[in-house]
Amino acid sequence: MAWEEFKEQTAAYRLLRGAVVSGRVAHAYLFLGPDARGKEAATRWLAQALNCAAGRGEPCAACPSCHLIAAGTHPDVRSLTPRGRHIRLEEVRELLRTAAASPLSGHTKVYILKEADKLLPEAANHLLKLLEEPPPATVFVLTAARDYALLPTIVSRCQVVPFRALAPEVLARRFIAEGHDPDSAHRAAFLSGGDADEAATWLGAEGQRAVAEFLELAPAIFYGKGAVLQIAAAYQVDPARFLTLLGAWYRDLILWRSGRREGLVFRGEEELLDRVAALYSSRALVRSCRAIAQAARLLSGRSTVNVRLALEALLVELAQAAV
Ligand SMILES: [Zn+2]
Numbered sequence: 570m571a572w573e574e575f576k577e578q579t580a581a582y583r584l585l586r587g588a589v590v591s592g593r594v595a596h597a598y599l600f601l602g603p604d605a606r607g608k609e610a611a612t613r614w615l616a617q618a619l620n621c622a623a624g625r626g627e628p629c630a631a632c633p634s635c636h637l638i639a640a641g642t643h644p645d646v647r648s649l650t651p652r653g654r655h656i657r658l659e660e661v662r663e664l665l666r667t668a669a670a671s672p673l674s675g676h677t678k679v680y681i682l683k684e685a686d687k688l689l690p691e692a693a694n695h696l697l698k699l700l701e702e703p704p705p706a707t708v709f710v711l712t713a714a715r716d717y718a719l720l721p722t723i724v725s726r727c728q729v730v731p732f733r734a735l736a737p738e739v740l741a742r743r744f745i746a747e748g749h750d751p752d753s754a755h756r757a758a759f760l761s762g763g764d765a766d767e768a769a770t771w772l773g774a775e776g777q778r779a780v781a782e783f784l785e786l787a788p789a790i791f792y793g794k795g796a797v798l799q800i801a802a803a804y805q806v807d808p809a810r811f812l813t814l815l816g817a818w819y820r821d822l823i824l825w826r827s828g829r830r831e832g833l834v835f836r837g838e839e840e841l842l843d844r845v846a847a848l849y850s851s852r853a854l855v856r857s858c859r860a861i862a863q864a865a866r867l868l869s870g871r872s873t874v875n876v877r878l879a880l881e882a883l884l885v886e887l888a889q890a891a892v
Pocket of ligand 1: 621623635
């Protein structure tokens with residue numbers, strides 16, 4: 570199952586598999602982008618592929634080495650997951666303690682450093698020394714969602730492996746296979762635009778609660794002033810989440826109004842969609858979507874914008890758009 574999550578990241582998979590098969594493996598990789606689980610699966614795949622008794626290629630998943638790596642107990646594969654907001658020098662020292670030694674049992678030592686953008690400067694410099702003069706038979710794997718907090722000198726020593734947002738359908742399938750309710754899985758995948766990490770937050774308790782609260786408020790937008798003030802006040806602390814939900818909601822209303830019943834973000838809410846869509850003309854809905862997109866741009870760009878006023882203005886516009 571875990572490998573499948575890596576293979577869904579087709580560009581990353583092609584790149585790493587090509588390197589392993591040709592024997593041209595870099596000393597250091599930076600797995601960069603969203604999808605923490607895809608990156609996790611990829612680090613395991615790479616460690617197994619480099620140490621598999623069956624030879625270099627697709628790992629066999631059956632030899633002792635593959636088993637030990639899957640269990641997280643292979644002596645040559647060490648990893649560091651940050652416990653707090655930062656990665657300190659002591660933690661990196663401990664991870665790399667064995668860096669000068671030869672591999673104990675496998676072919677290649679693999680050091681995995683997750684969320685490397687949390688490295689404090691001293692810790693990053695300690696790592697950098699090893700990246701500049703890499704020990705033989707050793708591969709470093711760093712992972713990060715974004716690279717802006719990473720030292721450029723570290724990035725330049727690594728081969729960057731891109732991880733991307735997935736097709737929402739692929740992501741929804743992943744969540745459904747895990748036992749999530751199909752409607753919630755589908756909604757989380759679409760609301761996140763395929764960003765697996767963000768989708769996981771929509772699927773979590775807080776994300777589910779946000780969706781439920783939104784669905785209670787959404788029909789009230791039509792009723793104008795009083796309801797609008799209440800909604801704007803409720804969401805001024807997290808306008809981005811609100812605008813994501815609002816944009817998806819109006820997109821669904823357009824689909825519903827035009828008779829489309831497939832590809833809805835709010836699957837399972839057909840009754841509510843039907844009731845609300847009847848209040849708007851198609852043209853009003855299109856205009857509303859445009860206003861939402863414009864508000865999202867305004868609120869994402871400037872911190873000086875009065876969020877509550879901007880939301881109120883948007884909601885009044887949406888209320889007036891109703892027939
Ligand atoms: Zn194996």
